[in-house]
Amino acid sequence: MTAYEELLEFGGERIFDFLKNARLHESQFKYSEFNEVCYKKMYIENNQDSIKTVKELKEEIPELKDTCKGCGSYFMNPRNKSIKGLDVQFGRLLEDVIIDFLKTKYKLNVTHGDNSNKKYPDCMLLSGDKGILAYFEVKYHGAPFISAINKIGRYCYEGSATLDLNKLVKQIEIVESELDRPVFYLHWIDYPCLKGLFFETSDQVKNELFILGEEFNREEREGDFNESGKKTGYTGKFYAKLLEMGSFEELIEIFLDMKKNGVHMN
Numbered sequence: 001m002t003a004y005e006e007l008l009e010f011g012g013e014r015i016f017d018f019l020k021n022a023r024l025h026e027s028q029f030k031y032s033e034f035n036e037v038c039y040k041k042m043y044i045e046n047n048q049d050s051i052k053t054v055k056e057l058k059e060e061i062p063e064l065k066d067t068c069k070g071c072g073s074y075f076m077n078p079r080n081k082s083i084k085g086l087d088v089q090f091g092r093l094l095e096d097v098i099i100d101f102l103k104t105k106y107k108l109n110v111t112h113g114d115n116s117n118k119k120y121p122d123c124m125l126l127s128g129d130k131g132i133l134a135y136f137e138v139k140y141h142g143a144p145f146i147s148a149i150n151k152i153g154r155y156c157y158e159g160s161a162t163l164d165l166n167k168l169v170k171q172i173e174i175v176e177s178e179l180d181r182p183v184f185y186l187h188w189i190d191y192p193c194l195k196g197l198f199f200e201t202s203d204q205v206k207n208e209l210f211i212l213g214e215e216f217n218r219e220e221r222e223g224d225f226n227e228s229g230k231k232t233g234y235t236g237k238f239y240a241k242l243l244e245m246g247s248f249e250e251l252i253e254i255f256l257d258m259k260k261n262g263v264h265m266n
Contacts, residue, residue, distance in 0.1 A: 002031075002036075002039075002196070002248075002249070003197070003247075003248045003249050003252060004031065004195065004196045004197055004248055005031050006101070006105065007097065007098065007101050007197070007248070008029060008030070008031055010097070010100070010101045010104070010105070011097030011098075011100070011101060012029055014093065014096075014097060015029050015093065015094070015097065016029065018089075018090065018093050019090075025074060025142070025192060027190075027192045028142055028190055029190065031195055034061075034063050034067070034193075035193070035194070035195045037061055037063075038061060038064070038157075038193040038194050038195075039194060039195065039196055041057060041060050041061055042057060042157050042158070042193065042194050042242075043194065043196070043198075043242065043243070043247075046158075046243055047243060048241060048243040048244050051155065051158060051243065052155075053155065054068065054149075054155055054156070054157070057157070061193075064193060067192050067193055068193075070192070071144065071146070071191070071192045071193070072146055075143050075144060075146050076146050076147075090140070091138065091139075091140065094138055094140055094188060095112065095122060095123055095138050098110075098123075098138060098186070098197075099111060099112070099123065102252070102255070106252060106255070106256060108125060108252075108255050108256070108259060109125065109126040109127070109128070109259075110123060110124065110125050110126070110255075111123070111124055111126060112124070113135065119170065119171065119174050120135065120171075120174065120179070121135035121136060121137045121171065121175075121179075121183055122136075122137050122138065123135065123136045123137065123138065124136075125255055125258060125259075127258075127259065127262070128259075132181055133181065133182075133255075133258045133259070133262070133263050134181055134182045134183070134184060134255070134258060134263070135175075135179065135181060135182070135183045135184070136183065136184040136185070136186055136199075137183075137184075137185050137186065138186045138188060139161070139162070139163060139185065139186070139187055139188065140188040140190065141160060141161050141162070141187060141188065141189050141190065141191070142190045142191075143160070143191075144156040144157065144160045144191045144192075144193075145159060145160035145162075148160060148239075152239060154239060156191075157191065157193055157194050157242070158241070158242040158243060159239055159241075159242070160189075160191070160239075161187045161189060161198070161239070161240045161242060162237040162238060162239055162240065163185060163205070163237070163238045163240065164236070164237065164238075165236035165237055165238045166236055168205065168209065168238055169209065172202060172205060172206050172209065175202045175206075176206075181263060182201065182202070182258075182263065183201065183202035184199045184200070184201055184202075184251065184254075185199060185200050185201075185202070185205060185240070186198070186199045186251065187199065187200075187240060187245065189242075194242075196247065196248060197247075197248035197251070198242060198245035198246065198247060198248070199245055199246050199247075199248070199250075199251045200240055200241075200244065200245045200246070204244065205238070205240075208238070208240075208241070209238065
């Protein structure tokens with residue numbers, strides 16, 4: 001069983017209870033043998049220098065063709081309006097699930113960040129003396145970017161994980177100037193095909209942001225604005241590279257090493 005499957009087993013009941021009145025895709029927060037094959041073919045046996053096309057993957061994964069048809073019809077239709085307050089609560093719940101899982105399963109001292117400084121990353125890994133070893137953020141992705149190939153030249157399975165661009169730029173500046181600790185961006189990917197937790201570092205993100213400058217603006221939704229009409233959501237998006245990310249298992253190993261040996265900064 002993968003660490004992601006263990007996480008779903010650990011926190012699934014809490015997640016489904018929170019979402020009991022929400023409209024979910026039938027595969028959300030579930031993991032099947034089909035998903036295991038997709039993880040292997042799309043992530044483990046794939047390479048950023050020679051990314052498999054969706055057509056190639058359909059040849060490798062017999063069930064994928066039908067899944068893609070259903071995925072396209074489901075996610076191309078207008079989705080429920082994003083409600084900013086509920087999005088924040090749901091994000092907090094997923095952080096809680098990951099934090100409690102790492103505490104229970106691996107005895108890692110992880111917690112939410114300092115609420116007094118919202119500009120810092122949301123979660124922290126602490127040492128035994130409460131010193132900060134690392135920071136991390138969690139972003140959930142439940143809807144693949146179906147038209148990614150046409151709009152940003154990426155495949156939906158590997159090019160749909162995003163971070164909010166304006167928030168990210170500001171946070172990277174803070175990481176560089178104020179935080180002398182590693183920062184990890186953890187992507188919870190939950191598409192009908194590919195599922196798992198993957199991470200990238202702030203150094204990786206900084207390199208992509210300031211050297212490559214990749215971004216895409218999504219359309220605004222009603223949930224991006226508060227009751228007074230002020231924009232509260234981010235529409236500028238930074239598209240991460242799945243095949244340059246590490247796995248959840250690798251992140252856990254990094255955290256365990258930090259717990260044992262401390263932080264090794266350049």
